[in-house]
Amino acid sequence: MTTTPNDGAVRAGESIAVEPAVTDLPGHRLVLGADNPMPLASGQLLGPFTVAYQTYGTLNTERSNAILVCHALTGDQYVAEDHPVTGRPGWWERVVGPGRTVDTDRYFVICVNVLAGCMGSAGPKDIDPRSGRPFGLNFPLITISDMVSAQKLVVEHLGIEKLFAVIGGSMGAMQALEWAARYPEMVFCAIPIAGAARHSAQNIAFHEVGRQAIMADPNWAGGDYYARDTTPERGLAVARMAAHITYLSDSALHTKFGRNLQDRQAITFGFDADFQIESYLRHQGRSFVERFDANSYLYITRAMDYFDLAAEHGDHLPGAFKDSAVRFCLISFTSDWLFPTSESRQIVHALNAVAAPVSFVEIETDSGHDAFLLDEPEFFRILSGFLQGAADQRGLA
Amino acid sequence: MTTTPNDGAVRAGESIAVEPAVTDLPGHRLVLGADNPMPLASGQLLGPFTVAYQTYGTLNTERSNAILVCHALTGDQYVAEDHPVTGRPGWWERVVGPGRTVDTDRYFVICVNVLAGCMGSAGPKDIDPRSGRPFGLNFPLITISDMVSAQKLVVEHLGIEKLFAVIGGSMGAMQALEWAARYPEMVFCAIPIAGAARHSAQNIAFHEVGRQAIMADPNWAGGDYYARDTTPERGLAVARMAAHITYLSDSALHTKFGRNLQDRQAITFGFDADFQIESYLRHQGRSFVERFDANSYLYITRAMDYFDLAAEHGDHLPGAFKDSAVRFCLISFTSDWLFPTSESRQIVHALNAVAAPVSFVEIETDSGHDAFLLDEPEFFRILSGFLQGAADQRGLA
Numbered sequence: 148m149t150t151t152p153n154d155g156a157v158r159a160g161e162s163i164a165v166e167p168a169v170t171d172l173p174g175h176r177l178v179l180g181a182d183n184p185m186p187l188a189s190g191q192l193l194g195p196f197t198v199a200y201q202t203y204g205t206l207n208t209e210r211s212n213a214i215l216v217c218h219a220l221t222g223d224q225y226v227a228e229d230h231p232v233t234g235r236p237g238w239w240e241r242v243v244g245p246g247r248t249v250d251t252d253r254y255f256v257i258c259v260n261v262l263a264g265c266m267g268s269a270g271p272k273d274i275d276p277r278s279g280r281p282f283g284l285n286f287p288l289i290t291i292s293d294m295v296s297a298q299k300l301v302v303e304h305l306g307i308e309k310l311f312a313v314i315g316g317s318m319g320a321m322q323a324l325e326w327a328a329r330y331p332e333m334v335f336c337a338i339p340i341a342g343a344a345r346h347s348a349q350n351i352a353f354h355e356v357g358r359q360a361i362m363a364d365p366n367w368a369g370g371d372y373y374a375r376d377t378t379p380e381r382g383l384a385v386a387r388m389a390a391h392i393t394y395l396s397d398s399a400l401h402t403k404f405g406r407n408l409q410d411r412q413a414i415t416f417g418f419d420a421d422f423q424i425e426s427y428l429r430h431q432g433r434s435f436v437e438r439f440d441a442n443s444y445l446y447i448t449r450a451m452d453y454f455d456l457a458a459e460h461g462d463h464l465p466g467a468f469k470d471s472a473v474r475f476c477l478i479s480f481t482s483d484w485l486f487p488t489s490e491s492r493q494i495v496h497a498l499n500a501v502a503a504p505v506s507f508v509e510i511e512t513d514s515g516h517d518a519f520l521l522d523e524p525e526f527f528r529i530l531s532g533f534l535q536g537a538a539d540q541r542g543l544a
Numbered sequence: 545m546t547t548t549p550n551d552g553a554v555r556a557g558e559s560i561a562v563e564p565a566v567t568d569l570p571g572h573r574l575v576l577g578a579d580n581p582m583p584l585a586s587g588q589l590l591g592p593f594t595v596a597y598q599t600y601g602t603l604n605t606e607r608s609n610a611i612l613v614c615h616a617l618t619g620d621q622y623v624a625e626d627h628p629v630t631g632r633p634g635w636w637e638r639v640v641g642p643g644r645t646v647d648t649d650r651y652f653v654i655c656v657n658v659l660a661g662c663m664g665s666a667g668p669k670d671i672d673p674r675s676g677r678p679f680g681l682n683f684p685l686i687t688i689s690d691m692v693s694a695q696k697l698v699v700e701h702l703g704i705e706k707l708f709a710v711i712g713g714s715m716g717a718m719q720a721l722e723w724a725a726r727y728p729e730m731v732f733c734a735i736p737i738a739g740a741a742r743h744s745a746q747n748i749a750f751h752e753v754g755r756q757a758i759m760a761d762p763n764w765a766g767g768d769y770y771a772r773d774t775t776p777e778r779g780l781a782v783a784r785m786a787a788h789i790t791y792l793s794d795s796a797l798h799t800k801f802g803r804n805l806q807d808r809q810a811i812t813f814g815f816d817a818d819f820q821i822e823s824y825l826r827h828q829g830r831s832f833v834e835r836f837d838a839n840s841y842l843y844i845t846r847a848m849d850y851f852d853l854a855a856e857h858g859d860h861l862p863g864a865f866k867d868s869a870v871r872f873c874l875i876s877f878t879s880d881w882l883f884p885t886s887e888s889r890q891i892v893h894a895l896n897a898v899a900a901p902v903s904f905v906e907i908e909t910d911s912g913h914d915a916f917l918l919d920e921p922e923f924f925r926i927l928s929g930f931l932q933g934a935a936d937q938r939g940l941a
Contacts, residue, residue, distance in 0.1 A: 288813035363778035381760035416685035
């Protein structure tokens with residue numbers, strides 16, 4: 148392990164230790180990379196660093212019933228329990244729980260807060276021991292591949308040699324794909340939902356708008372806002388508002404809000420939130436900043452931008468899945484324009500090209516990209532059916 | 545005319561005089577509403593106030609060859625000449641000019657900077673004579689209908705009883721529809737391009753994001769930034785970046801930029817503009833703030849949000865066109881997701897319901913909403929063909 152003077156920037160080959168910021172968030176913590184720092188895609192080494200995770204259900208004696216759930220951009224490890232900050236139900240309680248589609252009476256479910264996140268895993272708000280101050284933008288850039296590397300260490304720590312399934316929507320789908328591509332021997336089946344093998348130009352563009360909104364906020368202060376009384380909450384709220392539109396569909400917005408007015412009979416000829424859609428978006432922005440760190444938002448959007456599975460295999464996507472025995476189930480949603488069906492279909496074509504076992508379903512819904520988080524019975528049926536078939540193959544009772 | 549104490553806010557029935565800010569922008573100016581203040585949709589009265597406009601070509605002796613071009617959100621009256629601020633070609637030089645589709649050897653073309661704009665027509669940066677200071681947010685809210693009211697006064701001033709055509713794309717299409725609905729006797733034909741009869745929930749949402757980005761910029765200062773050294777240029781740039789994505793198509797972004805890197809061989813593991821699309825968007829934001837006023841952006845987006853032609857006719861769109869003799873040509877673009885074809889089709893249905901003469905063409909293109917500003921030969925052919933037929937009907941040589 149090498150050390151460097153604390154001049155801010157980090158270098159390839161440099162080892163970066165991360166001291167977790169003080170927090171009272173509940174759940175499991177694991178310190179990783181203490182003896183062997185974990186290599187990052189950037190060439191830097193990370194360690195020691197902490198990851199936070201939650202589990203639901205019981206690992207069977209064969210350790211064969213583990214399902215890794217990978218969360219999306221603004222999700223976290225509190226999948227199936229009340230959220231410790233917001234008090235609201237876990238983000239996937241509809242899917243994960245006793246008797247649910249991902250039945251915790253049957254499966255052992257793990258979810259790890261992604262690296263660069265803000266719910267207990269190492270991220271920009273943690274302390275840089277070199278300076279004794281929060282990293283801010285001196286935290287190393289994290290990729291989807293780095294997130295998966297850390298998850299693999301958690302899985303190994305739990306004594307699991309092979310995951311029964313890796314499931315994730317959106318950025319979670321990227322992680323599921325990365326798992327299947329890099330560690331096929333550790334994954335029995337993979338279920339990437341509403342995902343893509345690489346982030347599109349339009350999606351990079353929307354992320355860049357969000358980042359610029361945050362960086363334009365003077366309270367962002369170059370990322371060094373932790374010791375101040377203020378946070379870049381206005382910039383982060385604008386970023387969230389812009390992103391939130393992309394999670395829904397034009398049709399859903401029309402049906403849910405249309406041009407309905409908010410608590411008034413007529414337009415006010417001003418800049419109040421006359422329309423329900425405006426009031427709704429402002430609320431989305433305000434509530435997001437209460438639970439999310441602006442720098443984490445920068446880092447995680449960047450990780451998604453950088454994701455390009457084919458690029459890691461000579462720009463040939465089938466190469467990512469060559470000789471893989473992983474069973475795939477891809478799911479997309481008709482009204483998802485952020486990760487449209489065409490993105491999933493490209494992955495299916497690549498899997499077909501290497502004769503990998505794959506099932507693919509496009510689900511008819513108005514709910515847009517967020518459909519995987521919502522009450523979509525057809526989605527639940529597909530997921531449940533595939534898991535049941537895979538469990539039979541795996542010999543799970 | 546009533547006067548009120550200068551306490552900022554304006555009231556229904558109140559008459560608002562506007563003193564133009566000093567500017568050296570070239571072109572025609574007209575003072576309107578000096579004797580008879582112009583009623584606004586908000587119930588206020590406007591006058592005296594100034595509008596700026598440009599003309600191209602020569603009005604014939606019958607005054608029957610005038611075409612009113614209505615500009616879009618960030619457009620202006622400099623349709624077919626170098627822009628006085630940017631030095632770049634006029635926004636519709638591809639369409640308007642000698643020998644072009646809208647042939648200025650044949651037609652007399654007028655374009656009026658919309659009310660609340662920032663290129664010479666009355667807007668928030670002008671002076672409130674009550675205070676001697678710029679209006680800022682004390683400027684009255686302007687609607688599409690108000691913009692058209694002012695244009696009508698310009699047309700009348702020019703001695704034109706009936707326009708040969710009213711043409712506009714995007715917000716310009718809204719104005720063309722409003723003209724046809726309110727003053728059918730003054731319009732021989734109307735050509736709304738890439739438009740809608742009302743602004744959708746998704747479009748209101750994107751506008752609201754832009755407004756919040758501006759208002760989040762401390763330099764916006766409640767709209768009262770004119771006397772300061774600073775303008776809310778970062779907020780306005782973010783607003784422009786978000787909007788600009790909606791003007792293009794996913795497919796065009798993929799073709800033009802994809803995941804190409806900007807002047808580098810590899811990603812830098814940081815927040816620089818690694819990708820061409822990021823660099824392009826940042827440039828769009830930067831160059832926009834040099835020519836546009838942030839408060840004007842707030843006002844004009846709001847005018848679009850408020851536009852709902854059916855609402856003015858008992859929520860029955862055909863009512864807007866009842867007994868109209870106006871000949872309509874509607875044009876939409878396949879990849880336009882901001883004003884998709886379905887919006888134009890709704891208008892066509894309404895026109896059909898009152899047996900109005902209408903032709904409708906959806907043009908196949910990858911260029912998204914901005915297609916009407918770009919080199920689209922099929923679009924030029926349709927426009928040219930319709931104008932020729934209408935000119936024959938109108939008896940124009």
